[in-house]
Structures are given as C-alpha cells and as structure tokens.
Amino acid sequence: MVAFKLAYKNLIGAGLRTWLNVSVLSLAFVMTIFYNGMIDGWNRQGRNDTQDWEIANGQYWHPEYDRLDVFSIKDSHQPLSAELQQQVSDGWLVPQFIQQASIYPQGRMQSVLLKGIPHDQTILKIPTAPLKTDGDELKAIIGKRMAESTHLKVGDQVLIRWRDKNGTFDALELTIVSVFQCDVPGIDNGQIYIDYDRMQEMMGLENNASLLVTAAEEPRAISGWSFKDTDFLLADLDKMIESKKGGGIVLQGVLLLIALLAIFDTQVLSIFRRQKEIGTYIALGLTRSQVVGIFTIEGGAHSILAALVGAAYGIPFFLYLDTVGLSFGSVDVGVTIAETIYPYYSLGLILSTMLLVVVSATIVSYLPARRIAKMNPTEALKGKIQ
Template identity: 65%
Template structure:
C-alpha cells in the first residue's frame, strides 16, 4: 500500500511531464480502440449484409457448381424432388437457377449472370416482388452497380440473349422493373434477376435449380446437393478482414511504441535525477525490491490515468461517430462494404486494449527501474 501511495504522490508531483505522457498514451489507447472497433463494425455489417442479400444461413449447391468457375454453370442444375419442393413451399429454401447470358444495352454487348429467383420469396432482401408488379412477365431487376455499368434505369428495355438446355440461342426484350441499392457486390455487379418460373421455361429446365438458399443454419442432408455454411461462404470476407486487422496492428504497435518510449525516457530521467530520493528510501528501511516497485508502479499508473483521460474525451467521440457512422462515399470497391460503417465496441475489445496498454507500460517502466537494485545506498545519498 505504501508503494502505491508514494508512486501516486511522485506521479502528481512530476506535473506537466506526467500529463504529457498521459496525453500521448491516451491518444494511442483511443486510436487502438477506434480502429479495432471500426474493423469489427465492418465485419458485422458485411456479414449481415451478405447473409441478408445473398446467402442467408447457407446454400446447397449442385455438385458441379463452382462460383469461381463460370464454365461450371452451364451444366450445374438438376430437378427438385418432392421433399425439396415441400421445403420450398414452406419457405425453408429458396431455389435459384443460374445461366450465362448477354444483354445489349444501347447496342453494346455485356455478359451477365442470369439468375432466376421466385418473385414471392421473402428470405433475401432482393426486391423480387417487383418482378410481378408490372403485369409484364418479361421484367428484371438489377443492382445500382449493374445499372451504372450498363447505363440502365427503371423503365428501360434491354435485349437479353441466352442459350437453352439444347444449346439453342434465343432472345427476348426485358423491361427493368427496379434498380435496388445493395452493399454486396457479388449480389449486384453483373447480376440480372428474372422470375424463377419464367427462366425455367426459357431454358427448358422445368422444376430444376442450380442452388438452394437455406433459411436455417443447421445443415439437413439433401441427396445430391452439397451444403455450404455461411461461415464457409464468408471465408473470403473473413480473410480480407483478417489482413486489414494485421496491417492495422502494425500501425497500432508503432503508435504505442512512441507513447511507451516517452514513458521509458521519463523513467530513465527520474532515476538519474532522483538518486538522493532513492537513497533516502533505502535509508528509511525500504528494500531494493520495494524501491524498484515504486518506480514500476509510477510507470504503470501512466496507463491507468491514460485510460481514464482517454475515456473522458473518447466516449463522447465514439458515441458521436456511432450516430453518424464513417462515410466511405459510394463504397464501390468490389467488396462487401457499406457506404457508412458503424464501429462496434465490445467489452472484450475494451478489456484487451486496456490490458495491452497497462502491461506494456508496466514492462517499459520496470526495465530502467531494475538498475536501482545494483546501486549502492551510500552513493545514492551523495547523489552519485
């Protein structure tokens, strides 16, 4: 207890030097918390958006389907048996039929991935209800990225060309019923959505599908279909988030080292200038271990004061940012990222950040304080 009291009095007695160290360390603490909270917020929003717009709780794929191999789509389809059709009727599964196609906006050719999806589905946020709102069966919906690339808008007509199961090419004019705003690039760029039953008729693939979007997380076995969980489908996104987190950790370490260097210099200077004070402590009966503890605790208290001071201006700042979000403009980066990201501050993040700062400052304070144990009390009292 005596060690803490002496360390606290010495810390306050240092005046401006203490508060400069506390300010720098608190800034490092606030930036570390903010950056990690932004990454966590991006991760949560991206996962939620991808599940809401594209994958739900998982997908069943045709064995030949590979989302990274465009040539696998042509033959990746099969009929739905009665058990699967019952699940579709119960809205547990949403079937999709995929095929390559091409559109001709303003006479230009553009390859697209043609997606047939039931217009009555409610599992995904796609506004498929618009496919049946106009009364014209040849309607389509596209995302804002797709609309920008093809220079299409609501009400425009565009020629769609496809090849059916027999390899015969056919074409039909489609009207754009809706242009939706979506933060998931894979559900937007290059995607052309039409009604599921209409596409079956166009392709000559009655009752067939390429993949099934699942409403439930549990993977029930469906013969002839491969289940891919949401975690598996979000693996690329998780790797991207992980790489961003690692690159951020490098900058955080540099910032933290700058703050810790200030504490280290302060401790070295204190030991050099306070030799008589150290000798007096020893003459009064304090052991070398206790004196080392006083200087170590002084350094550790910098981190505690920095956490308190950082909370004073950090909490209002974080609350304000959480109300307005962080604007990334159009966020048209080809990855799943919202126009505004809202940081997520978890208890684990705060606890880990405080522990890292406190432990680091304690270690940095202890390193120069060890030299006290090798000093002679008589020389210290003389100021040597």
C-alpha cells in the same frame, strides 16, 4: 497500496511531463479502439448484410457449381426433389437458377449472370416482389452497381440473349422494374434477377436450380447437393478483414511505440534524477525490490491515466460515431462494405486494448527500474549517479 499512492503522487507531481506521456499514450489507446472498432463494425455489418442479402444460413450447391468458374455454371443445375419443392413452398429454401447470358445496353454486348429467383421469397432481402409476372413482359431487377456499370435505370428495356437447355440461342427484351441498393457486391455486379418460374420457362427446364439458400438454423445434409456453410461463404470477407487488421497493427504499433519510448525515457530520467529519493526510501525501510516496484507502478500508472484521459475524450467521440457512423461513400473492394460503417466496440476489444497498453507500459517502466536493484543505497543517498 503505498506504492500506488506514491506512484500517483509522483505522477501528478511531475506535471507537464506526465501529461505529455499520458496524452500520447491515450492517443494510442483511443486509436487502437477506434481502428479495431471500425474493422469490427465493418465485419459485423458485412457478415449481417451478406447473410441477409446473399447466403442466409448457408447454401446448397449443385455438386459442379463453382461461383468463380463461369464455365461450370451452364451445366450446374439439377431438378428439385418433391421434398425440396415442399421446403421451398414452406419458405425454408430459396432456389436460384443461374445461367450465363448477354445483354446489349447502348449497343454494347455485356456478359451477365442471369439469376432466376422466386418473386415471393422472403428469406433474402433482395426485393424480388416487383418480378411477379403479369403478362408477357420479362421483368428484371438489378443492383445499384450493375445499374451504374450498364447505365440502366428503372423503366429501361434491354435485349438479353441466352442459350436454352438445348444450347439454342434465344433473346428477349427485358424491362428493368427496380434497382435495389445493397452493400453486397456478390449479388450485384454483373447480375440480373428475373422470376424463377419465368427462368424455368426460358430455359425449357422445370424445377431446376443451381443452388438453394436455406433459412434453417441448423441446416442438414441434402443428398445430391453440396452444403456450404456461412464460414465457407464468408471466407473472402474474413480474409479481407484479417488483412485490414494486420495493416492497422502497424499504425497502432507505431503510436504505442512512441508512447512507450516516452515512458521509457521518463523512467530513465527519473531514476537518474531521483537517486536521493531512492536512497531515502531504502533508509526508511523499503527493500530495493520494493523501490523497483514503486518506480514500475509509477511508470505503468501512465497507462491507467491514459485510459482515463482517453475515456474523457474517447467515449464522447465513440458515442458520436456510433450514432452517425463513418461514411466511406460507395466503394467497391470486392467484398461487402457498407457506405456508412458503424463501429462496434466490444468489451473484449476495450479490455484487450487496455491490457495491451497497461502491460506494455509496465514492462517498459520495469526495464529501467531494474537498475535500482543494483544501486548502492549509500551512494544513492548522496545523489551520486551510479
């Protein structure tokens, strides 16, 4: 307690030098929480959006289906058993029938993935209700990115050509009935959604699906289908988050290093300038290791002050960000990212950042303070540099 009290007094007594160190350290503290909060916010939003819009609680794939291999898609479909059809009816599964097709917007040919999805599904957020067929018109919905790349808008008609089950080309005019906005590029780029029943009809197949999206909390294995859990389906996002975190560590590391260097420098200076004080402590009855402790606590206490100062301006800043988010505009990095990211500050993030700053500040404070243990107290009392 004496050491803490003395450290506090000495720190405050050092005035501007303390506050400069504390400012830099608090900046490292706040920046670390800010950056990791943004990444965690992106991660949470990305995972939630991907689950809401694309994968729910997992997907059952046709054994040959590979979303990265366009050549496997044509034959990667199979009929649904009566049991699966029942689960679809009960709202536990959403079948998607996926085939390659070509569209001709403004006279250009563009390959697309044509996806049949029940218009009455409620598991995914994709707004499929407008796909409900009323007549011969082939209704389609597309995502915002697809609309931008093809220059299609609501009401536009575009020719689509596909191969049916026999490999015979067929073509129709489809009408864009809705353009939906979502942050999940995996369900948007190069994709056109039509009603599931209409898709079966066009392909000449009944009750076929390439994959099934499940709403079950604990999905079980289904014979003839390969289950892909959320960890597998979110692996790309996880890798992107990891790489961004890795990049952030460099920035945070540099900031922390500057702050720690300042503390180290202050400690070295203190120990040289305060020899007489060190000698006095020993004369008053402290052991050398207790004096080392005082100086270490004093240096380490910079981090406590930095946490307080950081909290003073960081908390309002974080609360503001939590309300308005940070807008990145419409960016396409291949994985789910919202236009506006709301940071997520977990207790774990704050405590681990605090621990990192406190421990590293204490270590750099201890390193120069170790010299005290080798000091001759009689020389120290004279204020002689040792």
